[in-house]
Structure formats: structure tokens, C-alpha cells
Amino acid sequence: MSDKKSKKPHKLKARLPRGFTDRTASDIRATDEMVAKIRGVFERYGFDPVETPAFEYTDALGKFLPDQDRPNEGVFSLQDDDEQWMSLRYDLTAPLARHVAQNINAIALPYRTYRQGWVFRNEKPGPGRFRQFMQFDADTVGAPGVQADAEMAMMMADTMEALGIKRGDYVIRVNNRKVLDGVMEAIGLGGEENAGKRLTVLRAIDKLDKFSPNDVLLLLTTGRWDGGKQGVGDFTEGAGLAANVAENVLGFILDGRFQVESRAGLMEGGKGHTASFTSPVSSAVGGDLFDNRSVHAGVQELANIQQSCRASGYGPDRIRIDPSVVRGLEYYTGPVYEAELLFDVVNEKGETVQFGSVGGGGRYDGLVKRFTGQDVPATGFSIGVSRLMTALKNLGKLGTDDMVAPVLVTVMDGGTEALGRYQKMTQDLREAGIRAEMYQGNWKKFGNQLRYADRRGCPIAIIQGSDEREKGIVQIKDMIEGRKEAAAIESNEEYRAARPGQFEVAEGDLVAEVTKLLAAQAENT
């Protein structure tokens, strides 16, 4: 190796841990805008904000991590100096349960509350999936009835629309954990000893929005190769159900909306099968899954939710019963809901990407009880703000940074007295509510000042040199108009002499003239 290389000091490499990201000005503005809209809906529904910290004791977050007991698996954890384990929250629900339990005597139930915040998951990140991301939650604590769940579904729908997603471009799909639990029971997967197998079956069902019914059938039975055929790529272990049982379950799920509505006496205008997969539903092993008590109870609740939504004018174009909705695997006990976008999301490369759900939630009757011992039923949902923002951005419904860059007051004279005058001009503009800044770089390179203004997107530059000063005027340079005029000029001498887009006004008229020009520019965009 050469001497030159070994002498060179190692520079510290600027980098971020993977799965974390910096947010730009336009990201932050877009997020703020979204959050304000969501908050507007929640406030209108009579919810109040509450905030909990990013850290909780690990045991308060609960052990809802299947197969994993180590505190660092999936969550970011560290030991406090008294050796107690603390973790960064991975959602906003468990911390809320802790907050309610801790203040149970001070809080009037039912407690309607919302909050937004960063949550952290120590998982492999991917496009649109981060290890720190923002959620916005609403919960009703202490409300046992399905009316609270129906309200959640309707509020979700309203939120989607408030965010500019048109009716028909989203749907809130509703299911009930009791239905899935009952199905598991009916096919002989009840009880503790089958917990693992049950999980596999539910995961397979949850894949229906990603895989074809036939692939899901493979997952329910023998397993699936991700390379497309036998022996190619990675093998996913199947649930090991008998073929006819798997078909029965799959048929129940796929034809679920139709079946649930008919069994609950809620048929709406002859809508039928939601997928092409057909199966001999009741003849197969497992019998008629509707005969199961839990399935029956779950369907009844879904019928009530649906009736409530319909009575309030929320049709199946907005809120829809769908037995394939699984949602998280551990703490939900009743109705679950999921918000899904129905339009294609296209990424920067022009590829259509599977977007999946942008929010969801459900009933978690056991979560507060862990702390209090008494039953405190609750239901709520969560919006994936970061994820939804990605979708809206790609859709062009957000993220167009409409903040106008500041007016730049250029500096032609670096003397103390002159700088005071430039500062004064800048302050005058600010006092009139106009974003403005005085150039803070090396004033001696005037070309750089305008180049700065150009790159920053400044709409206007203010120029006052000694000539203007003597005459009591300032030059207002319309950067947008100037760019247009400059395009027609070829020689540099001419270009420099032309001062494109500029006009002179009396010093005293500066604010009025800038205001006028900004208004005119806004008209033309």
C-alpha cells in the first residue's frame, strides 16, 4: 500500500442506522397537514388527546410476542440503572392500557381518547417500513358494546375521506376474532396444545390479500415454495391441515361476506362471492362452520356492527364485513378492522406496489385487566401515518410543497450601517407576514446571492446598492419572470446588462410592492 493512503486520516462516515430516516421540510409539512386533518375528525367524534412517553417498562408493554421471550427481540430495550428493563413502545395501545390502569380512578369511563406519536420496532426494514414510524390512534376504553366498534369503523372511514381519499378508493374491512376462533375450534384446533398450528392457519388466511387462493391452500396444507414451483426458493412450512378441511376453511373465508350476510339476515341486493375459489362448504370435514357457537356469536356481533353502519349511511362501499381480516395475533378479543387502499400505488420507479393496510385495530378486552384485575373492555384503531403518507405522496395528493420560499434581501454593502438597513427591510417584510431573509453568506459575491435565491426557490430578490440608495429606491427582482426573460438572451454581456425581471420602486413602497407581486405570482401558479 502506498504511503499516501496510510497517512490519510480516516474520516468518520456520516450514516444512519438502517430503518431510520431523516425527514425533510416537505415531509414534515406533509405530516403536519395529515395529522391536523386526522385530529380534526377525532375531535369531532368527541375524543380527547393524551400523550404517554416513548419508553415504558418492558413488562408493561406485555408479552404479546409469540415464541419470543427475550426483551430485545422485536423491541428496543435497555436496562435502567436499577436494572429494570425498559423498552421503546412498539405501538400506542399497550401504553394507553397502562395509562388507563394507572389512573383508573381519575378517568371517567368510557374514556374516548386519541394520540399520535413515534413507535419503534426492531425488525428488518423495507420500502415504506421503518424501525421508527408514526402512528395515530383512537380508543374507547370502558365500552363493552359493539356500538363502540361500529363507531370506530365509521370514524376510520371519515378519516380516510378527510385525508382526501375518495369514497371507493378505500374500504374498511371488518371481521370478528370470535369467528376465526370458532373456525379453529370447529376444525379441531382449539385448546392450548394447538396454539402453534392455529397461528400458522391464521397467518395463511392473512396472506389472502397477497397470494392466490391456491397458494394459501398450500400454506394451509403441505407448504409452499416461494420460487414458484416445487423445490425452488424458500420453503414455507404448511399448517398440515387435511385437504378437505383446508378447502372448507378457505371456502368459508372467501365466500365469507356473502355467507355472513345471509346467515345474519343482512343480504344486500344479491351481492355474492368475493373470489373465484369455490368449495363444497358444508360437506367437507369440519361440518358447517356456522354451527360453532363462537362463530355464531361473532357473526351476530358483525351483523350488529353492520346494521349500525348502514343505519348511519355507511354502505358496503365504505365498511364491509370480511372474514379474511386477521390483524395482529395476540391481544384482540372481538371485532377487528383494517383500512385498505383500493387504488394502485406506484413507486418512484413506476412499479405498482402491493400496499396493504394503512391502518387497523380492534377490540382488546384483556389489556387493561392485566394491570387492574377488573374487566375494562376497550376498542380502538391505529393509523399508520408514515405509511399512509408514502401512499398519498405517490398519489400526488400530498407532499407538493406549497410553502413559498422566502423573499431574499440581497446585500450589496457590508458596512455596519448598510447591514442595518438591509435587516430593517427584512424585518419590514416579516412584519407584513411575508417570509423573508437577508443573505447571510459572503456578500461580496453578488452572483452567488442570486444563485442562492434561484436554488432556494425564492420568488423575489430585493436589491439596493449605492446607486439605488442615493435615489431612495430599491430594485425588486421577480425571479420567476426573470428566468423566463433570460431564456431569450444569449450573450453574457447582454444578459448581465438586462437585469431580467427587475423593476424599481420607492423605498417606502417595498412592502406594498412585494405583497402585490407575490399575489400576482400566486395567481399564475
Place this chain on the structure above:
RNA sequence: GCGGGCGUAGCUCAGUUGGUUAGAGCGCUGGAUUGUGGCUCCAGAGGUCGGUGGUUCAAAUCCACCCGCUCGUACCA
């Protein structure tokens, strides 16, 4: 976690049996032009060739391991 692809300047990429001092375009900085963005011309800065180890007289190039990005899959409370 498992499997595939990729990793050379700020960005996009050249660089083939391993062989002098690793290149281009764009961008950046300075100048032509001490008061005008763009155009043009000139000059300059910028590289641990992802990292470590190995093979070799010689490695950006070959081998091993690791790291990172990416696609699929798994996991996702």
C-alpha cells in the same frame, strides 16, 4: 432468518486473460465577469474501488468471511 442481484468521486456509470499514476458525464469550488440566476470557455478540489483477510512479483479485477443496499420469502406484538 432464508434465497437471488448489486456495491468504483456528491450523483449516474466506464474500467475483461490481474499489469504504470483508477476515468467520463453531471454536480461542486474558483476564474474569464470588483453590481445580476441562465449560456460559453478555462482551471481546480473531490476516491480507504463497501470492509477485513488470503492467493500473487503485482488485486478495483481472483478466493473466503463480514457489512450495506435491493428483490422475493419469513416474521411483524
